[in-house]
Amino acid sequence: MDCPFTKFNVIWQKALENSTLIQKSAACISTIDADGFPQSRYVDLKSADNNGFIFCTYLDSNKGHEIQHNPKVSLTIWWDHIGKQIRVVGEAEQISEQSATEFWHTRSRDAQLTTTSFNQSQALSCESELDTRFELIKQKMQGHEIPKPDNWGGYVIIPLSIEFLTFKESRLHLRELYQSKNEQWQKSLLQP
Ligand SMILES: Cc1cc2nc3c(=O)[nH]c(=O)nc-3n(C[C@H](O)[C@H](O)[C@H](O)COP(=O)(O)O)c2cc1C
Numbered sequence: 001m002d003c004p005f006t007k008f009n010v011i012w013q014k015a016l017e018n019s020t021l022i023q024k025s026a027a028c029i030s031t032i033d034a035d036g037f038p039q040s041r042y043v044d045l046k047s048a049d050n051n052g053f054i055f056c057t058y059l060d061s062n063k064g065h066e067i068q069h070n071p072k073v074s075l076t077i078w079w080d081h082i083g084k085q086i087r088v089v090g091e092a093e094q095i096s097e098q099s100a101t102e103f104w105h106t107r108s109r110d111a112q113l114t115t116t117s118f119n120q121s122q123a124l125s126c127e128s129e130l131d132t133r134f135e136l137i138k139q140k141m142q143g144h145e146i147p148k149p150d151n152w153g154g155y156v157i158i159p160l161s162i163e164f165l166t167f168k169e170s171r172l173h174l175r176e177l178y179q180s181k182n183e184q185w186q187k188s189l190l191q192p
Contacts, residue, residue: 004162004178004185008048008086011164015079028076029055029157031066031092039066045077046103046154053088054095056103056154058120067092067155075157083167090159100153112146113137119151163190 016024027045030038039062043055053075058064067073075088095103104112117133124130159180166174175190 002187003050004159004164005048005050007164008162011079011082011084011086012045012048015082015084018081019079020081026077027053027055029063030074030076031063032070032072033062033066034069039063040076045075052090052093052156052158054099054103054154054156056100056152058115058149058151059094059153060151061120063121073155073157085163085165085167087161087163087165088157088159089161090157092155092157095154095156097153101148103154104148104152109146113141115152116141116146116149168192 012025023042023044025045026042028040029043030040033039041063043057046054046056048054071091071093073090073092075086075090077086078084079086107115113134117137118124161180162178164174164176164178166176168174171192173192175192177188177190178185179188180186
């Protein structure tokens with residue numbers, strides 16, 4: 001049985017090499033809100049290995065609260081230039097503080113400043129507040145390393161299923177479904 005994580009990484013690498021996109025690793029994460037509605041948004045996929053799919057965010061954002069309430073999530077990617085759709089369904093768990101700190105250090109200074117300046121998903125009084133809050137923190141932190149805020153971290157999505165769709169113009173898509181059963185992957189094909 002081929003490993004879906006290896007398969008994912010081969011496809012991801014191919015997607016990165018041939019991509020003209022600026023945000024090359026955007027993935028759509030769906031959570032379930034308190035009223036039972038799905039909520040979807042893009043995040044930057046950080047890594048994918050046998051442990052799962054990692055993204056970083058504010059732990060107290062809307063998505064953070066939704067995951068705390070219901071860890072069942074999905075991740076969806078469409079890479080148009082190589083004709084691949086990938087759908088992951090699983091449960092999200094918070095990554096360790098140490099891993100989160102490592103990811104924090106890979107971020108640009110501007111991204112660190114933005115994260116430090118705002119409370120994600122809270123109301124903003126007006127557009128100009130974006131610049132004023134950012135500039136305030138920028139001045140304050142000049143010459144200092146920016147520490148990771150306690151409310152910023154990441155989640156690993158531990159998959160129960162991963163589906164790879166190879167798009168065909170004829171709509172004769174190849175759909176390969178991997179399902180985790182008793183810690184083993186089982187592969188099946190689905191009609192297009
Ligand atoms: C291409 C792209 C990448 C993004 N990457 C992230 C990310 O890695 N982490 C994050 O918290 N938000 C990211 N965002 C913003 C989210 O889409 C979203 O607006 C934000 O996380 C708030 O979502 P929430 O209110 O549902 O928690 C990204 C947006 C786009 C368009």
